[in-house]
Amino acid sequence: MDRLTALEIFTRILTQFTPVWIGLLLILVVSFVFRRKLGLYGKLFGSSIGTVGLILVLFWILTALLADMIATMDPLTQISGMKNKKPGWPVSGMEGQWYLLGGDNLARDVFSRMVYGSQIVLAIAPAATIFAFMVGITLGLPAGYYGGKFDTMLSFLANLVLAFPVILLFFLLVTPEIRETGVPLVMAGVLFLFPILFFMMLFYSRFKEQTTKLYITLGITLVLGLWAYSGLAFNKDPLGVFYMDPNLLNIFVSVVFVNSPTVFRIVRGLAIDIKTRDYVAAAQTRGESPWYIMLWEVLPNARGPLIVDFCLRIGYTTILLGTLGFFGLGVTPESPDWGMTINEGRKLLAVYPHPALPPTIALMTLVLGLNLLADGLREESLRD
């Protein structure tokens, strides 16, 4: 079998992504047809920057979901004789199989690793961002709404974390040694409580008068929340559904920890601004509880900037995760996560550049998509 030419590689990669193209087309056509009923998301199609961003982000989400159909090889299998082979090299011993983007230093398929890498990035980055938002919102709303000593103290703590050079914090927090001391577990124990707290306050403040609904929603929150909590933070899930690798937990907690003070500051600023509005005064006159006002009056009205920041922050978290991988602090040594792959590839960059390039371009396009999406959303939400 001969080596593929550049054009053949290109067309083969395009064909490999067929499921993604079909999915992308379906989603875009459906959303475009119903765009008038879809609120802010529908308006996104009015801005070209936002549309491009959406397409890029959807592309990677679909790739992550359909990775099994797209990848040509297993991301971890090493095939002898394929070490550092150039793009389009035929797989020895397998008829009709090529390493589309070549082989890496351990003779694994670069293309498949890039495809599977999207799963890891797109699982961790949004989840960590959601947690950071839960922490930031739960603390930022009361800080902005009440002000006073509580605010001063929390703001000092937030500034403390923000004054820490991010890279230093990561070097100190994401080490194998620190796992033995249990510091990540303590942090996980504290940080993972916030989502439960958030939802409990959310339902409690809403259904305080309707006891049946209150009990049902609180019950569901507590059961689901504590179940996930026991599994994620302490790996003690009795059913074994929720589980996080200790190293992953360490990284996850650090990323949440780094991001939440910024979210806190944004939410606090928004709360200070919004609490002077008339509808808040109206709610206060109605005699609503402070938490009801914060969660059901202030928060929904702060959603515009928060959604924009959410998109930006996922991108930033992706970059952070890549940075961690770049310093060899990634999820697991073997995993195809993009940062780690870049780190492995850079060592032989001058001789074999092809293993390092695909993950860099993948990471760049995903972050670019998220940033463009955020920009489009900001533009569209400012318009009304």
Place this chain on the structure above:
Amino acid sequence: MGSFLLKRSGVMLLTALCLTYIVFFLTNLEPNLEKLTKSEGNMRMSDVQVQSWLEKNGYRQPLIKRYGEWLGVAPGWTRTDEEGKVTGRCIKRAEDPDNPPRYCGLLQGDWGFSLVFKNDIKEIITEKLALTGKLMLCVLAVMVPAALLIGVIAGMREGSKTDRSLSAFSILTTSTPEYVSGVIFIVVFASKLGGLRWFKGTAATAMENITFENFTLPVITLALYGVGYIARMTRASMAEVMTEQYIRTARLKGLSFSAVVMKHALRNALIAPFTVIMLQIPWLLTGVVIVETLFNYKGFGWTLVAAVGNNDIELLLACSVVAVFVVLITQLISDIGYVFLNPRIRVN
């Protein structure tokens, strides 16, 4: 102004103390100390031996006391063993062991001794900071003018084609972290595959002799990631200024567009970017670490990585102190500068 400065410095000092204490705590975790013991003594030490070594060398005192010793506000520990020989923190380090000083810590200028580089930490830090300083200077010299120019041109006529394409460029650069752009640059400009071997893919030679060839790629890589953000801030600020009444007045007075931009808009539009640029400096630290590792330029960032990788506790502490102070001082400068530059803000 005086009380503002005083209050600000007070908060800064408190922050610095808290941060260094956290770093001290995190670097002196039990597993790190055990690793240190084994590398100092020998690898096959038993647990009991490790504990006794730690006990003998003053690592078993309360953390806050050791923090005080390290900082130089608490007297260094001393210990008399069975044979009557006196050992102590300050005795080990003193030039004259018979007459050691009572305090020996950061404040006395004693930064400790690096296990990896086998050298006095103060010397290492000064040398490495000078190297990184050169890099930062070049980066700022490229980044700031480029970012301001892009931002001002884009914000001058909001919504125009130039604005759109420059904004797209800014978003592109903010989406390209250093480890991505660095790798791409090396491949394109310094490898066989790219074909254009204009620059060198390593800056190791730049430590002695900076040339265009070996320093361009690291500088551009670092500058590029920051350009987009500053440019976007400048653009927003410029676009806002351009809608102000006094700009319209100046235009109606008959001034040319360029004169309005140069004389009236620029001065007011550059207040916000100043803060952003100052706050960008600590943010560049992450970039410095990445770029120095990628291009093998042995400056401050590279030293930080080496200290972490080799469990060199004292060196890591020293690096952290420097990093924390860079962050806090740039924050202070940006606060003060903002007050000075903006006549609308008067501090009581």
